[in-house]
Amino acid sequence: MPLVLTEEQTMLQESAAGFLAESGVKELRRVRDERDPDGFSRDLWKAFAEMGFTGILAPEAFGGLGLGHVEAGVVMEEIGRNLTPSPFLSTAVIGVSALKHASEDRKADLLPRIVAGDLVTALAVDEGAKHNPARTAMSATRSGNGFRLDGKKSFVVDGHVADLMIVAARTAGSTGEQDGLTLFVVDPKTRGVSIERTVMVDAHNAARIDFDGVEVDADAVLGEVDGGWKLLEGVLNAGRAALASEMVGVGDEAFTRTVDYLKQRQQFGRLIGEFQALQHRSAHLWSDLEVTKAAVLKALQMLDEAPDAAAPYVSVAKARAGRTCTLAVQEAVQMFGGIGMTDEVDIGLFMKRGRVGQELFGDDNFHADRIARMASY
Amino acid sequence: MPLVLTEEQTMLQESAAGFLAESGVKELRRVRDERDPDGFSRDLWKAFAEMGFTGILAPEAFGGLGLGHVEAGVVMEEIGRNLTPSPFLSTAVIGVSALKHASEDRKADLLPRIVAGDLVTALAVDEGAKHNPARTAMSATRSGNGFRLDGKKSFVVDGHVADLMIVAARTAGSTGEQDGLTLFVVDPKTRGVSIERTVMVDAHNAARIDFDGVEVDADAVLGEVDGGWKLLEGVLNAGRAALASEMVGVGDEAFTRTVDYLKQRQQFGRLIGEFQALQHRSAHLWSDLEVTKAAVLKALQMLDEAPDAAAPYVSVAKARAGRTCTLAVQEAVQMFGGIGMTDEVDIGLFMKRGRVGQELFGDDNFHADRIARMASY
Amino acid sequence: MAEDLEAFRKDVRAWLADNCPPEMREPLKDVEDRCWGGRRFKFKNEAQKLWLDRMAAKGWTTPEWPKEYGGGGLSREEAKVLRAEMARINARSPLDSFGIWMLGPALLKYGTEEQKQKFLPPIIRGEIRWCQGYSEPGAGSDLASLQTRAEDRGDHWIVNGQKVWTSYADKADWIFCLVRTDPAAKKHEGISFVLFDMETPGVTTKPIVLISGNSPFCETFFDNVRVEKENLVGTLNKGWDVAKYLLQHERTMIGAMGQAAGVRPLGQIAKSTVGMDGEKLADTLLRTDIARLDVDLMAFKLAMERTTDRIKRGLSDPAAASMLKYYGTELNKRQYELVMSVGGAEALEWESERSRKGDDARTWLRTKANSIEGGTSEVQLNIIAKRILNLPGA
Amino acid sequence: MAEDLEAFRKDVRAWLADNCPPEMREPLKDVEDRCWGGRRFKFKNEAQKLWLDRMAAKGWTTPEWPKEYGGGGLSREEAKVLRAEMARINARSPLDSFGIWMLGPALLKYGTEEQKQKFLPPIIRGEIRWCQGYSEPGAGSDLASLQTRAEDRGDHWIVNGQKVWTSYADKADWIFCLVRTDPAAKKHEGISFVLFDMETPGVTTKPIVLISGNSPFCETFFDNVRVEKENLVGTLNKGWDVAKYLLQHERTMIGAMGQAAGVRPLGQIAKSTVGMDGEKLADTLLRTDIARLDVDLMAFKLAMERTTDRIKRGLSDPAAASMLKYYGTELNKRQYELVMSVGGAEALEWESERSRKGDDARTWLRTKANSIEGGTSEVQLNIIAKRILNLPGA
Numbered sequence A, B: 001m002p003l004v005l006t007e008e009q010t011m012l013q014e015s016a017a018g019f020l021a022e023s024g025v026k027e028l029r030r031v032r033d034e035r036d037p038d039g040f041s042r043d044l045w046k047a048f049a050e051m052g053f054t055g056i057l058a059p060e061a062f063g064g065l066g067l068g069h070v071e072a073g074v075v076m077e078e079i080g081r082n083l084t085p086s087p088f089l090s091t092a093v094i095g096v097s098a099l100k101h102a103s104e105d106r107k108a109d110l111l112p113r114i115v116a117g118d119l120v121t122a123l124a125v126d127e128g129a130k131h132n133p134a135r136t137a138m139s140a141t142r143s144g145n146g147f148r149l150d151g152k153k154s155f156v157v158d159g160h161v162a163d164l165m166i167v168a169a170r171t172a173g174s175t176g177e178q179d180g181l182t183l184f185v186v187d188p189k190t191r192g193v194s195i196e197r198t199v200m201v202d203a204h205n206a207a208r209i210d211f212d213g214v215e216v217d218a219d220a221v222l223g224e225v226d227g228g229w230k231l232l233e234g235v236l237n238a239g240r241a242a243l244a245s246e247m248v249g250v251g252d253e254a255f256t257r258t259v260d261y262l263k264q265r266q267q268f269g270r271l272i273g274e275f276q277a278l279q280h281r282s283a284h285l286w287s288d289l290e291v292t293k294a295a296v297l298k299a300l301q302m303l304d305e306a307p308d309a310a311a312p313y314v315s316v317a318k319a320r321a322g323r324t325c326t327l328a329v330q331e332a333v334q335m336f337g338g339i340g341m342t343d344e345v346d347i348g349l350f351m352k353r354g355r356v357g358q359e360l361f362g363d364d365n366f367h368a369d370r371i372a373r374m375a376s377y
Numbered sequence C, D: 001m002a003e004d005l006e007a008f009r010k011d012v013r014a015w016l017a018d019n020c021p022p023e024m025r026e027p028l029k030d031v032e033d034r035c036w037g038g039r040r041f042k043f044k045n046e047a048q049k050l051w052l053d054r055m056a057a058k059g060w061t062t063p064e065w066p067k068e069y070g071g072g073g074l075s076r077e078e079a080k081v082l083r084a085e086m087a088r089i090n091a092r093s094p095l096d097s098f099g100i101w102m103l104g105p106a107l108l109k110y111g112t113e114e115q116k117q118k119f120l121p122p123i124i125r126g127e128i129r130w131c132q133g134y135s136e137p138g139a140g141s142d143l144a145s146l147q148t149r150a151e152d153r154g155d156h157w158i159v160n161g162q163k164v165w166t167s168y169a170d171k172a173d174w175i176f177c178l179v180r181t182d183p184a185a186k187k188h189e190g191i192s193f194v195l196f197d198m199e200t201p202g203v204t205t206k207p208i209v210l211i212s213g214n215s216p217f218c219e220t221f222f223d224n225v226r227v228e229k230e231n232l233v234g235t236l237n238k239g240w241d242v243a244k245y246l247l248q249h250e251r252t253m254i255g256a257m258g259q260a261a262g263v264r265p266l267g268q269i270a271k272s273t274v275g276m277d278g279e280k281l282a283d284t285l286l287r288t289d290i291a292r293l294d295v296d297l298m299a300f301k302l303a304m305e306r307t308t309d310r311i312k313r314g315l316s317d318p319a320a321a322s323m324l325k326y327y328g329t330e331l332n333k334r335q336y337e338l339v340m341s342v343g344g345a346e347a348l349e350w351e352s353e354r355s356r357k358g359d360d361a362r363t364w365l366r367t368k369a370n371s372i373e374g375g376t377s378e379v380q381l382n383i384i385a386k387r388i389l390n391l392p393g394a
Helices: A007-033 A042-051 A069-082 A088-099 A104-115 A228-262 A276-305 A311-341 A347-359 A364-374 B007-033 B042-051 B069-082 B088-099 B104-115 B228-262 B276-305 B311-341 B347-359 B364-374 C002-019 C046-058 C076-088 C098-110 C113-124 C239-260 C266-274 C284-312 C320-347 C359-367 C377-388 D002-019 D046-058 D076-088 D098-110 D113-124 D239-260 D266-274 D284-312 D320-347 D359-367 D377-388
Strands: A121-124 A139-143 A146-156 A164-170 A181-186 A193-197 A207-217 B121-124 B139-143 B146-156 B164-170 B181-186 B193-197 B207-217 C130-133 C149-152 C156-167 C174-180 C191-197 C203-208 C217-228 D130-133 D149-152 D156-167 D174-180 D191-197 D203-208 D217-228
Touching: A007 A042, A007 A069, A007 A347, A069 A088, A069 A228, A069 A276, A088 A104, A088 A121, A088 A164, A088 A228, A121 A146, A139 A164, A146 A164, A146 A181, A146 C320, A164 A228, A181 A207, A181 A228, A228 A276, A228 A311, A228 A347, A276 A311, A276 B276, A276 C377, A276 D284, A276 D320, A276 D377, A311 A347, A311 A364, A311 D284, A347 C320, A347 C359, A364 C284, A364 D284, B007 B042, B007 B069, B007 B347, B069 B088, B069 B228, B069 B276, B088 B104, B088 B121, B088 B164, B088 B228, B121 B146, B139 B164, B146 B164, B146 B181, B146 D320, B164 B228, B181 B207, B181 B228, B228 B276, B228 B311, B228 B347, B276 B311, B276 C284, B276 C320, B276 C377, B276 D377, B311 B347, B311 B364, B311 C284, B347 D320, B347 D359, B364 C284, B364 D284, C002 C046, C002 C076, C098 C113, C098 C130, C098 C174, C098 C191, C098 C239, C149 C174, C156 C174, C156 C191, C156 C203, C174 C239, C191 C217, C191 C239, C239 C320, C266 C284, C266 C320, C284 C320, C284 D284, C320 C359, C320 C377, D002 D046, D002 D076, D098 D113, D098 D130, D098 D174, D098 D191, D098 D239, D149 D174, D156 D174, D156 D191, D156 D203, D174 D239, D191 D217, D191 D239, D239 D320, D266 D284, D266 D320, D284 D320, D320 D359, D320 D377
Parallel strands: A121 A164, B121 B164, C130 C174, D130 D174
Antiparallel strands: A139 A146, A146 A207, A164 A181, A193 A207, B139 B146, B146 B207, B164 B181, B193 B207, C130 C156, C149 C156, C156 C217, C174 C191, C203 C217, D130 D156, D149 D156, D156 D217, D174 D191, D203 D217
């Protein structure tokens, strides 16, 4: 597969770019400043559905477009450029990737509602301050016909607006082990579930969720009991690659705005873009972005073509996206100077989103570490 | 103690600078190109003695100057600037630091000969490719009235010209433990010692030494049996700080020559020093060197004033010197361009010495790791 | 000498034990807990006011300033002892003040005797709060191109123009300000350094909301503001000298900020967020970054010490302040990137109690300004290239 | 299509099995083992010559060059299969050649039919070894200021001047060379791209000893050297176009060098030099640097692929080659710093068998030239700033 978008993918990119640029960064400001209770616009999400975006990964049999991760990544990149708050990552990417492993009945029930923009999902996996799924401690003990869930989850994207949660819990083994994990589909309205929305630095959705003796039926299990690791990793990898794509959008847009600014701002009687030191730093950053774009596209392609071999590519993509986006937003703020420190200008918003994207589903350290582990050193 | 040289130390610096600049980098070239069997000039070493440098750390009672590590560092920095091959580090710094712990008789025998420039010593501690004294595996087993040494040492500075070796061996405990090490004073001519000179990239002295059933008397022990760790660490710290000082000299001289070159070399119709990108990189490097100089001077002062508390300062100094010197020589070669790649110009010699200095007695990773261990994280 | 110091230490310790209220030995809960003084300042509690008054009475809000103006008159060594003893009991700073950090040193060097008598005591006692009027919309790094005009009206000037990045202008009582007194002169010439009351008619301020969510800075507008000529500091049209002197103070201060902040050791915090694997942090990459930062923080602290010691010996480099400013602020930014990395998801929370209302995140964002304010990193590098390295065209 | 490729793969595999001598499947012991061809080349052994001749006969020393000149005539996909199959059996490159890497592509684009007929076949067969005459003592990065003059004498030129950094000029048979044919024109104008035999009277060479101890480059002197006009490539006075085209090839090649070198995975080597602590390298800081390098190496490999794919789609960026050159060479330098770090004291030995005669150290030193030759990193960044980012004055 050549490392370029196909014609269809390029068309999708253009349509996503046009659609999302309409509301642009203003939408994030609205959500933040109005303290929107949902943290995103239901109308805009419906428009996502009308554009077909919600169903990119869903099979055609369930109303979706039956496209792949490359296409999802294309949309994510434009979301990144516009900092659009939406449940696209949690629902259209992660939710659909997870629910593909559900029973036919459940798929027939849930997927069309996701595609229609009527159902939001959330993945509850992290428990500590840092992403580390193998360290899942939350317990799921057999109880009656099903399981009883006890534990705490944090950094659950769209957790406070989710109609349905996918929850990783431990049915066997001990903290730190990959074996013994099981995924559950849980209704957030179940007794014992308490949800606290956590307002984040980037004004995107996240929540902490407590599970206190939450009873679920046996058919809440997604995949196999004790064998949830592989499924979870697959779902996470889909999320990581999509997020990497979003971060390329964030970093690239911050970079583009910075280069534009360099061509306008005067200091010492010259355009600051004339200063060679800034030229070299910009040229380095452009190179860095190009290399990262290749890594991210490859990861998305691998998820479509050879998902079982995708893990190292996904880690390279997420690690690179984390570092490159960080560099891009740092250079942006520094080159904008004082004005870049003000809330009036958008640049700071890119820095904030970049930071959250870096942390979500494993930062660059987590993923470089994974590369080292895979090579067993 | 203020972080500046005293008047006396400044005078010493000036005299060392003048003395060593006389032969300058030419001396290293001579040693290398003539394949000097000693790897240094005996005459020059005698001149070191006449200047009093050999006795800087030796007590006055034994003919030395009774000065401190700051003064030794002052000389080392000038050695670095001129890349002077000499046994100053192995003998006047490390040898004297170690032999200060010998019996009065032995001190009376050895120290005056060192001060006179008649005796060269070598410390044999490393065994693997990377510095790691706790991993010492070489064994010293009780045998008759003394010990029997078996094992291999590498990267022994001045090992092939030493008149006397200080050898770390294990009398108890196992590899990786600090307890159970003992230091021995060994005559290189003892039966069972075989020495291979290893020609190094920087044309400075080093050797591999095999000990095959080498018998030594009980009074060969320096310090206490099984309790050599603290003594060894003290001696190594003296060597590390002195080496850090040498590396400041190497890096600073490479930097000075580079800045001079920037003011002479024309490209694109301008002096290359006019290009802002090179100006900023040079200014950064100057700042980096200033910070490192502070760290190195402090380490030397601590060795003189509070040696038991010196370890973290020594590690900061050696780690900083390693990184800064590496950056300095890299920038030097890049800014000199093609001509910097030729043997005709000296810059490459600074890069080579910088690399060896980085590796000797622990590179910057080793020492940053030590800082982390001291803070137990 | 050493004995005198020990005696002094004993006295200080005893005095602090008696005079520092227990509430003032608690760590700051947030930035709101800092004492800035000034005409309109609202003390958090009785203890805060007591602590300020007692310290001010001894002159210890400015330990090294001359006694004649109300300062402590301490030697550098004694001041060090005082700081050490305060640190020992975790005593809070009695007074944070741009008057102390910035204007004071400039007045001591360039002020007339009358100006010193008039302005220094209220600074020391925390009665007048000052702000700085340097930057303008078109003149950020390029201060010399500033436009605020002061028209000569005999015994006073009439000032018109606009400043930005005036720290706490909305809370300050007086401003020290660069104005152009000779419009014909170019660049660095024709600028003067003047002082005036923020309540003078024609002065208005508008807070700037920062990405950290805070508003420590303002835009400040001058519309026919009357400034008395007696409030000129230094020579007419030579305000640039005063500003440069003062900038050096500011640079050293900003460079040192990360040090003063007293960040908890990252290695220890990381233990709880990433866990241990034997004797090492389980995230070995994070451990690497923390260890390398610790090496550099320690080295930078020593570099600050060395610079002070070199200045004392008359060995100061012309651009030492630029070096400390550049290196210190870049280091501080790196430190706070790691604070965020160590804090993980928790540090990203913006309003929760758990995250102390986003304290880490807000401080992280705030550090990004360190390498911009008081002369950008790029400007510092230019200065070093020119004044230290003498590179052509720098 | 895919089936055709599979059939081709089978054929290649069988042919290689029959035709690649076992000696040519051993890793290179040192650089001396490489086959450069040329009139004066001494083959190491019979197998080396056999391997070259067999591959040349198939045109597979230049798999994608047209068959009419003796090339392989393969499609890009087929060439990829050939490389993969060669890699599978660790087959050595049959021929290293600046003729293949650099001159050939330029001739294919700018050469006349006669020039192609004359020069390409001997390149493919390894009969003529070429060197490059670009840089001059005063014109390193600033190629346009070159001074070597070619005086018009009707059917030929007389060339006088000096070149530096001529790769293996002392071993090459012919040179491709930039000379100034119009001394009145300025900078990039008035330069022509010409070819001539190194045995022409008036050509002398002098090897340059490098810091690696090797001498792959020479100074080359031209003293009234006669060059036939038929050996002009491209248009008179427009040699800059040819040079630029060729530089792009060179850049991509230099950028890719680290990849092609086939360095052993550092993580594995480090296991033996620093040991393991559980499942991780005992030196966690070294582990960090290796892991980050591995991430970047993998990403860079993908960036090269992507660039090729983009060019095929007509999406090439004007300065993509500059990006690959800049990024690849800096990465390669970083990689070799780590090679030295992983190798420790052993890698510092310069002559021992143990260190393969200082192979790591010499290669490490050699990599420092990567970011200088073929346009420095600084020049690449200038090009990107100008051609991609359109920054003012770049």
